[in-house]
Amino acid sequence: MMDCKDYDDDIDRIDKELTDLKSQIAALQKAKIDAGKYITSVDKTDKGLTFTLNDGSSYEVTNGVDGEKRREG
Secondary structure (H helix, E strand, C coil), rough: CCCCCCHHHHHHHHHHHHHHHHHHHHHHHHEEEEHCEEEEEEEECCEEEEEEECCCCEEECCCCCEEEEECCC
């Protein structure tokens, strides 16, 4: 007989990460895009994604960790 794994914890973890990513993207939208900045490039990192803006600043959206400013232009 096969054992059935309970995936509730996995689903909860993925749901939390998705919620965190949505929150980070919304913050990027409000703080940067709505202020007239636009994305010039997106780079994949080992932590997530780095969005570079037209003013030279960049914003990291990470997997399950709050985004952080990487550099200001």
